[in-house]
Amino acid sequence: MTKIKSKLLVSTTVLASLALYNQTINADTTQPNETPAIQATDTQQAAQAPKVVDVQVSGEPNTDTVGTEVFDPVTVTVKTDHFTNDNLLTKDGLGWTDETEVQPIKGTATGTINNPRYWGQNNPTEPVTAYTFNNGDSGRITNIGETLAGTKLDLIYTVEDSDKDDWMAHSGFGHDGRTKGLAFTGEQYIKGSSNNSIVALYNGATYIDIKYQIVRHDTFIEQPVLVSFITTDIDVGQGVATDLANLALIIPKETNLSIKDGVIYDGSHTGPYHYGADLNGANGLPYGGYLGVAYLSKFNYTFFAPAPANDDIYKFATGVRYDLFGSALQTKLVINRQTHLTVKYVDDEGKEIQPSTRVTGTNDFPQVPAAPTIKDYQLTDTKTNIISPDEEEIIYQYLPEYHLTVEYLDEQGNSLSSHQELTAVKGALVQLEAVPVEGYQLPTMQSVIVSQNDTIKFIYSKQQLQTRVEYVDEQGNSVSEPQEITSSYGSRITLQPVQITGFNTPEAKTVEVTANQTIRLVYVRKTFPITVQYVDEEGNLLDENKQLSARYDTEITLQPSEITGYLTPVLQTVRVTGATTVKFVYTRQELPIQVEFVDQDGRSLQSPETITARYGEKLSLEPVVIDGYTAPGG
Numbered sequence: 072m073t074k075i076k077s078k079l080l081v082s083t084t085v086l087a088s089l090a091l092y093n094q095t096i097n098a099d100t101t102q103p104n105e106t107p108a109i110q111a112t113d114t115q116q117a118a119q120a121p122k123v124v125d126v127q128v129s130g131e132p133n134t135d136t137v138g139t140e141v142f143d144p145v146t147v148t149v150k151t152d153h154f155t156n157d158n159l160l161t162k163d164g165l166g167w168t169d170e171t172e173v174q175p176i177k178g179t180a181t182g183t184i185n186n187p188r189y190w191g192q193n194n195p196t197e198p199v200t201a202y203t204f205n206n207g208d209s210g211r212i213t214n215i216g217e218t219l220a221g222t223k224l225d226l227i228y229t230v231e232d233s234d235k236d237d238w239m240a241h242s243g244f245g246h247d248g249r250t251k252g253l254a255f256t257g258e259q260y261i262k263g264s265s266n267n268s269i270v271a272l273y274n275g276a277t278y279i280d281i282k283y284q285i286v287r288h289d290t291f292i293e294q295p296v297l298v299s300f301i302t303t304d305i306d307v308g309q310g311v312a313t314d315l316a317n318l319a320l321i322i323p324k325e326t327n328l329s330i331k332d333g334v335i336y337d338g339s340h341t342g343p344y345h346y347g348a349d350l351n352g353a354n355g356l357p358y359g360g361y362l363g364v365a366y367l368s369k370f371n372y373t374f375f376a377p378a379p380a381n382d383d384i385y386k387f388a389t390g391v392r393y394d395l396f397g398s399a400l401q402t403k404l405v406i407n408r409q410t411h412l413t414v415k416y417v418d419d420e421g422k423e424i425q426p427s428t429r430v431t432g433t434n435d436f437p438q439v440p441a442a443p444t445i446k447d448y449q450l451t452d453t454k455t456n457i458i459s460p461d462e463e464e465i466i467y468q469y470l471p472e473y474h475l476t477v478e479y480l481d482e483q484g485n486s487l488s489s490h491q492e493l494t495a496v497k498g499a500l501v502q503l504e505a506v507p508v509e510g511y512q513l514p515t516m517q518s519v520i521v522s523q524n525d526t527i528k529f530i531y532s533k534q535q536l537q538t539r540v541e542y543v544d545e546q547g548n549s550v551s552e553p554q555e556i557t558s559s560y561g562s563r564i565t566l567q568p569v570q571i572t573g574f575n576t577p578e579a580k581t582v583e584v585t586a587n588q589t590i591r592l593v594y595v596r597k598t599f600p601i602t603v604q605y606v607d608e609e610g611n612l613l614d615e616n617k618q619l620s621a622r623y624d625t626e627i628t629l630q631p632s633e634i635t636g637y638l639t640p641v642l643q644t645v646r647v648t649g650a651t652t653v654k655f656v657y658t659r660q661e662l663p664i665q666v667e668f669v670d671q672d673g674r675s676l677q678s679p680e681t682i683t684a685r686y687g688e689k690l691s692l693e694p695v696v697i698d699g700y701t702a703p704g705g
Contacts, residue, residue, distance in 0.1 A: 167257030178208030201252030242387035251275035268397030310336025310378025316363030336378030510560030573623030636686030
């Protein structure tokens with residue numbers, strides 16, 4: 072048992088700064104100048120080694136939940152300097168992948184370690200080969216992760232120490248026929264698990280001390296990386312001593328874990344045989360695990376079953392499991408990289424337009440000096456060049472800024488609207504639209520590629536407007552075909568009336584053209600004299616003429632007068648087209664005349680005769696001869 076005690080002293084030194092809850096381990100995280108097990112031939116040649124300069128932990132584990140969610144409230148902020156993407160892992164972190172396999176380097180296979188009777192819930196669902204774990208035995212676990220730079224990583228294990236001889240001599244299980252050895256598999260092959268941790272299984276020792284090295288795939292070149300992990304499955308009285316968590320270690324307040332002599336162990340003493348908690352990986356959290364953050368390429372890991380503090384509950388284990396890393400077993404990492412910046416200010420041809428600025432600092436929250444305003448230039452692009460892991464160059468590219476004057480002119484060069492002043496960078500495509508100006512046609516849009524200070528002119532043509540001239544009488548009735556006159560906005564046009572028979576010609580009219588419009592010229596009908604004559608058939612006037620008047624193109628009906636002795640003519644209707652004389656022609660009336668033949672006493676001498684004569688006509692009557700009488704006038 073002296074080897075165990077010696078190992079505990081080493082473990083105590085490694086973990087002396089651990090606390091039960093939320094205490095940061097302030098460790099030197101630069102890689103020491105140690106010669107690896109096999110000398111690397113391609114070590115990093117950075118001018119300064121990548122390092123972690125500060126670690127801050129915020130938040131507390133939530134013990135009201137179970138599984139990895141326990142550590143969701145915890146955030147670890149790491150400030151780095153001179154880091155490259157080869158020092159940072161992809162989001163999957165480290166774990167057992169579909170491409171992972173175990174390749175022995177030194178040592179031999181001892182058989183398949185699977186045995187459901189003895190491993191119980193930890194028995195892998197796929198066959199797993201066990202290997203000897205003599206001091207110095209080693210192997211390669213391939214493809215456990217990848218850096219942001221695309222470098223694939225392996226994990227080399229080397230057995231540093233164990234108590235296998237004591238176990239074989241005193242456990243009573245040394246010759247039980249079961250496979251003894253050290254094996255590795257993925258947690259995804261453990262029934263009831265949902266993570267991809269690297270699971271270590273061993274049978275034949277109480278503890279095994281292993282040195283692990285993170286190396287580039289298929290090489291022995293160590294690759295330091297920043298990694299976060301949640302260690303799980305510390306149960307049934309087991310314990311671990313390791314320098315893995317060299318940046319931070321957080322143990323939940325509610326836990327089955329205790330710390331003694333540098334060993335974190337299951338101190339619950341519960342279970343059917345008082346062996347402590349019986350957990351299954353991450354599903355048992357907050358019990359059986361803690362959160363750690365590390366920056367390293369190698370670490371020692373000593374696992375005890377039982378832990379030295381629990382040798383009163385059992386002495387030897389017949390099968391031991393512990394887990395390393397896992398994609399789901401990571402915490403929130405905020406990485407603040409310390410950078411050294413050179414800020415340059417150049418034009419589009421790469422010429423410096425202002426002296427460059429040197430900025431050195433730590434980007435707790437990545438900040439780049441704001442681009443300054445430079446007269447007659449406009450910032451158009453920002454470029455970042457990574458010169459080295461700790462040297463970056465920020466290039467602010469500016470384009471010359473030109474002034475554009477936009478003018479709005481008529482065809483004679485007169486300004487129609489206030490000019491506009493614009494600015495645009497060299498090479499910009501500027502699309503300009505004309506402003507509406509009343510009375511002018513809107514010019515088309517202009518596209519200009521800016522190359523200098525320039526004046527852009529919009530030339531406006533006056534709108535061509537329609538004036539409709541209508542010729543109407545006083546009632547609005549058209550008296551002639553309308554005319555359409557086209558003229559420019561703002562012009563004054565004189566509308567000359569046309570001569571229309573029977574109408575008085577209105578005066579010419581002058582109007583200003585500001586819109587399409589209709590102008591009416593109103594014509595008043597002429598008045599003509601009407602002379603009414605009353606004559607007989609020989610044209611002799613029978614009565615005084617009557618003087619009347621009427622408007623052009625009107626119909627009038629004239630009533631003849633009654634004249635004694637004459638027949639009254641019929642009414643006359645005439646349409647007035649000018650001065651008019653209307654004659655009523657009267658016909659003399661035919662009147663009956665009775666001629667009687669009487670003596671002196673008035674006695675009729677013969678039958679009377681009737682003759683007719685026209686009114687006013689003179690008649691000559693010749694007396695007839697009557698026997699016995701002398702004719703009148705004889």
